[in-house]
Amino acid sequence: MTPDDAPQDNLLKRVFIRVGVLPFFLGVALIVFTILSDKFLTVQNLVNVGRQSVYLILVSLGQMLVLISGGFDLSVGTVIALSSVVSASVMVAMVPVFPDAVWLAIAIGALAGFGAAIVVGGINGIGVAVFEVSPFIMTLGVSSVGAGLALFLTGGIPVSGLPYAFGNVFGFGRLWGIPVPVIVAAICIALMWVLMSRTRLGAQIYAVGGNIKAAHLSAINTRRTLMVAYILCSLIAALTGLLLTARVESGEANLGGTIALESIAACVIAGVSLRGGLGRVENVVLGGFFIILVQNGMNLAQVSSYMQMVLLGALLILAVIFDQLRFRMIMSGR
Amino acid sequence: MPAAGWPSAARRIPSKGDIQMTDTPLIQTRRLTRVYPGVIALDHVDFDVRPGEVHVLFGENGAGKSTLISLLAGANTPSEGEILVEGAPVRFASVADAQAAGIYTVFQEFSLIPTMTVAQNMFLGREPGFGPFTDHRAMRRAAQALLDSLGFDVPTGAVIAHLSRAQQQMVEIAKAFHGDPKVLILDEPTASLTDREVDHLFRTILRLRAQGVAIIYISHRIHEFERIADRVTVLRDGAYIGTTAMADTDEATLVEMMAGRAIRDIYPDIPHAPGEVLLEVNALRAWGVRGASLTARRGEVLGMAGLVGSGKSRLFRALMGIQPIRSGTVRWKGAQITGAATRHIMGAGIYYLTSDRKSEGLDLAKSSWQNLGIDLMMGREARGPFIRPRALRSVAAEIFDTVELRASYRPKPVAQLSGGNQQKVLFAKSFGHEADLYIFDEPTVGVDMGTRAALYRLIRDIAASGKAVIVISSDLPEVLNLAHRVLVMAEGRISAELTGDQRTEDNVLRHFFDDTGETA
Numbered sequence: 001m002t003p004d005d006a007p008q009d010n011l012l013k014r015v016f017i018r019v020g021v022l023p024f025f026l027g028v029a030l031i032v033f034t035i036l037s038d039k040f041l042t043v044q045n046l047v048n049v050g051r052q053s054v055y056l057i058l059v060s061l062g063q064m065l066v067l068i069s070g071g072f073d074l075s076v077g078t079v080i081a082l083s084s085v086v087s088a089s090v091m092v093a094m095v096p097v098f099p100d101a102v103w104l105a106i107a108i109g110a111l112a113g114f115g116a117a118i119v120v121g122g123i124n125g126i127g128v129a130v131f132e133v134s135p136f137i138m139t140l141g142v143s144s145v146g147a148g149l150a151l152f153l154t155g156g157i158p159v160s161g162l163p164y165a166f167g168n169v170f171g172f173g174r175l176w177g178i179p180v181p182v183i184v185a186a187i188c189i190a191l192m193w194v195l196m197s198r199t200r201l202g203a204q205i206y207a208v209g210g211n212i213k214a215a216h217l218s219a220i221n222t223r224r225t226l227m228v229a230y231i232l233c234s235l236i237a238a239l240t241g242l243l244l245t246a247r248v249e250s251g252e253a254n255l256g257g258t259i260a261l262e263s264i265a266a267c268v269i270a271g272v273s274l275r276g277g278l279g280r281v282e283n284v285v286l287g288g289f290f291i292i293l294v295q296n297g298m299n300l301a302q303v304s305s306y307m308q309m310v311l312l313g314a315l316l317i318l319a320v321i322f323d324q325l326r327f328r329m330i331m332s333g334r
Numbered sequence: 335m336p337a338a339g340w341p342s343a344a345r346r347i348p349s350k351g352d353i354q355m356t357d358t359p360l361i362q363t364r365r366l367t368r369v370y371p372g373v374i375a376l377d378h379v380d381f382d383v384r385p386g387e388v389h390v391l392f393g394e395n396g397a398g399k400s401t402l403i404s405l406l407a408g409a410n411t412p413s414e415g416e417i418l419v420e421g422a423p424v425r426f427a428s429v430a431d432a433q434a435a436g437i438y439t440v441f442q443e444f445s446l447i448p449t450m451t452v453a454q455n456m457f458l459g460r461e462p463g464f465g466p467f468t469d470h471r472a473m474r475r476a477a478q479a480l481l482d483s484l485g486f487d488v489p490t491g492a493v494i495a496h497l498s499r500a501q502q503q504m505v506e507i508a509k510a511f512h513g514d515p516k517v518l519i520l521d522e523p524t525a526s527l528t529d530r531e532v533d534h535l536f537r538t539i540l541r542l543r544a545q546g547v548a549i550i551y552i553s554h555r556i557h558e559f560e561r562i563a564d565r566v567t568v569l570r571d572g573a574y575i576g577t578t579a580m581a582d583t584d585e586a587t588l589v590e591m592m593a594g595r596a597i598r599d600i601y602p603d604i605p606h607a608p609g610e611v612l613l614e615v616n617a618l619r620a621w622g623v624r625g626a627s628l629t630a631r632r633g634e635v636l637g638m639a640g641l642v643g644s645g646k647s648r649l650f651r652a653l654m655g656i657q658p659i660r661s662g663t664v665r666w667k668g669a670q671i672t673g674a675a676t677r678h679i680m681g682a683g684i685y686y687l688t689s690d691r692k693s694e695g696l697d698l699a700k701s702s703w704q705n706l707g708i709d710l711m712m713g714r715e716a717r718g719p720f721i722r723p724r725a726l727r728s729v730a731a732e733i734f735d736t737v738e739l740r741a742s743y744r745p746k747p748v749a750q751l752s753g754g755n756q757q758k759v760l761f762a763k764s765f766g767h768e769a770d771l772y773i774f775d776e777p778t779v780g781v782d783m784g785t786r787a788a789l790y791r792l793i794r795d796i797a798a799s800g801k802a803v804i805v806i807s808s809d810l811p812e813v814l815n816l817a818h819r820v821l822v823m824a825e826g827r828i829s830a831e832l833t834g835d836q837r838t839e840d841n842v843l844r845h846f847f848d849d850t851g852e853t854a
Contacts (some may be wrong), residue, residue, distance in 0.1 A: 210697030219677040333750040
């Protein structure tokens with residue numbers, strides 16, 4: 001037997017190498033919060049958590065794309081704020097222009113929001129792919145630019161007077177008894193799974209994140225692939241921004257404040273490697289759900305919101321440490 | 335190939351009889367073993383070095399030479415076995431430990447700080463001066479004296495990053511010499527030196543030998559080390575094969591020990607049926623390439639020989655769009671492709687197999703399936719935006735069968751495979767694309783003998799099927815035995831074209847340097 005035939009290890013280790021730390025974290029969280037609060041493990045509460053986690057799951061899916069491509073995107077929160085403000089302003093402006101066609105006004109507003117997202121994602125992509133700026137600095141800078149613009153456009157005041165139908169459908173609407181945001185998220189998850197598992201583009205994103213030089217020598221257009229990852233990430237963030245705008249029924253520049261950190265935490269806990277190239281859609285969905293579940297549990301256990309920040313940061317660091325361990329195991333087979 | 339001025343230098347050196355040889359070896363290893371995931375790099379090796387000898391370690395890439403010296407140098411710890419220094423067992427936890435025991439090593443990978451000067455690098459951590467202050471002038475003077483004594487022409491005030499590779503190599507060697515070594519380990523120290531610099535180095539080595547220093551010298555150039563070697567130890571696939579006095583052996587014997595079989599059993603016969611000219615490169619200039627012209631035709635293996643830094647690899651990296659072209663033209667099947675993007679050149683039918691499988695060839699955390707899959711999707715099986723995993727898998731299985739990669743290795747992250755198997759995956763990736771010209775850059779670097787023979791058979795099959803093949807290699811026997819036509823590069827230019835009986839090691843070596851005797 002040559003060393004290349006080394007035997008596989010026990011089940012726990014195999015689960016850890018395959019999906020990462022999430023199953024273990026999820027188990028611990030369920031046990032701890034069930035002990036701390038008897039309201040936690042109820043159907044009612046878990047359905048609630050599911051509904052609340054829609055927004056984070058969406059943003060995390062976009063974040064996952066960029067992480068797998070080998071970068072990360074700190075500007076997702078800004079994109080949410082910017083798309084909220086831009087789409088709300090355009091909608092409010094369009095309603096008097098098309099008084100009889102309110103859905104046309106809503107569509108134009110939404111398109112304007114997506115347009116803003118394409119610009120932001122495009123700038124990130126150009127910086128990272130063409131000028132090879134570190135994704136950290138690029139998206140940090142862009143996030144400041146975007147946040148400033150959102151505040152500048154509105155003077156810091158929420159944009160109100162949105163068409164009633166917008167909030168009614170995308171914020172609080174139900175289709176066959178299922179909340180519309182949940183349906184939107186479900187469609188996104190399905191599309192994202194197809195993209196990452198069944199399309200050449202998805203495979204190229206994995207390849208670029210795994211080893212960009214090798215990807216280049218496999219005839220991949222690495223710049224285009226990176227651009228696409230950043231733009232898609234921004235577009236999904238903008239979609240989240242629209243859903244949140246419908247929920248609060250106004251365009252707000254302070255939406256999405258902590259979501260960059262939360263989405264990165266959700267991804268890393270779900271086994272998306274910060275080194276790029278590794279990560280699965282279905283796990284990220286569960287990762288986003290997990291973060292909201294922990295926040296919900298802490299609320300029920302009456303942990304103060306300041307302490308919640310501390311715990312979330314600690315959780316992220318812990319997840320990154322486990323990610324390192326896992327990567328070492330993958331590389332060494334031990 | 336005795337270089338000019340060499341015999342006189344040798345005469346000045348006292349012969350070995352003058353030196354008192356003791357019975358205790360300076361260094362001895364007992365059943366020394368080092369295991370890495372997926373590979374036994376060193377397998378129970380017994381080896382010894384005596385004071386006042388030049389002991390050559392000889393073997394293929396991946397034979398375990400570098401692993402053995404990394405253990406002796408303290409850069410690595412053994413998995414099993416022990417090291418004895420002057421008869422007493424030692425455990426080196428670091429390179430500093432080994433240096434304290436008098437063992438100094440010049441590694442192939444440089445340990446210089448590129449932003450600091452030559453003198454600063456040579457005195458790193460032991461700068462002359464008072465307390466926290468450095469006496470820069472004294473440091474420069476001492477550095478200059480040491481470099482002069484070695485016969486190295488390097489400005490002490492120059493920043494490392496501005497020096498040529500050869501000059502950096504000299505600084506690296508000088509660093510070791512000034513530690514007053516008992517044992518000096520040199521890992522392929524001549525890889526980027528000119529003849530004249532090699533002479534200087536050898537004179538210095540012989541002078542140290544005369545002072546009773548033991549020198550462990552790693553090389554695979556027999557013509558070179560036969561001038562200085564006292565004994566030669568041969569390693570193969572991590573195992574100890576044997577030790578012999580240089581005086582009692584010859585090239586053929588050493589090569590057979592190294593390869594484990596006669597040369598004719600390793601290299602297949604490749605039919606030579608030169609056809610249509612596919613590639614025409616005309617006066618190409620790029621970084622490290624100063625005007626190179628060549629053609630490649632169907633049914634022929636073209637070999638590219640040259641030193642590290644001669645431009646033999648950069649020429650093709652420029653052609654492939656990996657680095658920019660300054661001037662000149664590249665024609666493929668008659669059409670201009672100068673300066674096209676890599677993916678378009680690949681689409682037109684040229685494949686470049688990188689010399690660096692770890693940093694730009696493979697995605698190490700992924701399985702062989704995934705590594706090959708991306709090439710199939712971008713190459714042979716590129717149809718529409720969607721992928722069909724099952725179809726891809728059956729094509730991939732066929733390719734893995736062709737390159738003889740065992741089925742049990744295919745699902746593993748390639749990081750866990752041995753160098754030979756990783757190289758098979760890299761070759762598999764080349765078959766994921768439709769190509770008429772395959773450029774293999776160091777196709778067997780760090781690969782065991784059995785795998786090499788398998789890879790050579792693949793190269794034969796490609797050429798025999800009427801495609802064009804270019805083999806770029808620093809391994810002379812490889813180029814000479816595979817190629818029908820050999821181009822030698824020196825200083826970014828093609829210095830010779832050798833065909834038929836002209837293809838000899840001596841002929842190639844003669845053209846490694848330009849008339850000036852300096853490398854680029």
